[in-house]
Amino acid sequence: MDLISIVEQLDDPAAAALAGVLAGLVFGVSAERSRFCLRAAAVEMARGRLGPRMAVWLLTFSTALLWTQGLHWSGMLDLSESRWLASPGTLSGAVIGGLVFGVGMVLARGCPGRLLVLGATGNLRAILSGLVFAVVAQMSLRGILSPLREAASGAWVMKGPNPNLLATFGLPQEMGIAIGVAFALLALLIARRAAVSHSVLLFGSGVGFAVAIGWALTYALSRVSFDPVPVGSLTFSGPSADTLMFFLSSGSALNFDIGLVPAVATGAFASAWAAGRLEWQGWDGARSMRRYLSGAALMGFGAMTAGGCTIGAGVTGGSTFALTAWVALISMWLGGMVADRFIDGLAPLPAGASPAPLSTARG
Structure with a gap:
């Protein structure tokens, strides 16, 4: 059965939601198995280490770059139609939102994607923090915080479409693939020194591959659907808020994002269940609760201001080489590193505060 037949049988919104489900399941399983987390990678760097978390993040980023740029180079994807390159970008939003988001992810001990994955495995801290993130994101988009955003x-809004960094520097399209290869080689070098297992590396690549799946499916649907289908991929800022409103109100239509978020949770739950990692986890006390929830609120505002979260702006947006996506990603890194230094003081994290260490077994 071809894509046109699927769209005719399901209708356009349901087909878009199904695309979100497919990308979300791959992301959920891969993120749970690899423990992908930009916050953990930023903490490693802030503390002067290039360890397993950095290796996984770099491999995820490089995989998304390679597949996305490869699809664009081959003509199977036109990134100029994505919102990252088709609309004007805001440098002030990328910087301010990225810095605020970076501080929030350190306080909450995880980005929105990571909180969604952890929540699916029974982490009550992540579930409540994720809900706060979604509510504040909605408030920042259309509510009381929208004037501040x-x-x-x-x-500082740029005139015209968001610049493509490759075109800005006069680089050929193939250079995007070359940059992805360079990041992948660096990731594998760090992984070898940190003795990261082959399975963790495989699933780390799966997170980046999920981004490519999102790009490929939404672009393919945009070619055959009667209704407009935005060309995009994974992000958890707007979709988290939209999914919350979908289940709280009537009249909301299905789309890629509505399929994505529940599928990520389902994939993460299935992965943790199969590996025996399902476990209820609560709060360590009122101080811990204040920290997590304030961090989630900062992430909600920061993500909407920056144009996306660590996945939406950092990996999905970054894979297009959009200027503001890279500025937002760098700002998130800086915000996270500074927050770790001045909030956690380079002290060891409290027991149980961070995800379990990556396996060092070869396999």
């Missing part, structure tokens, strides 16, 4: 984003 608009002021931050509107301070």
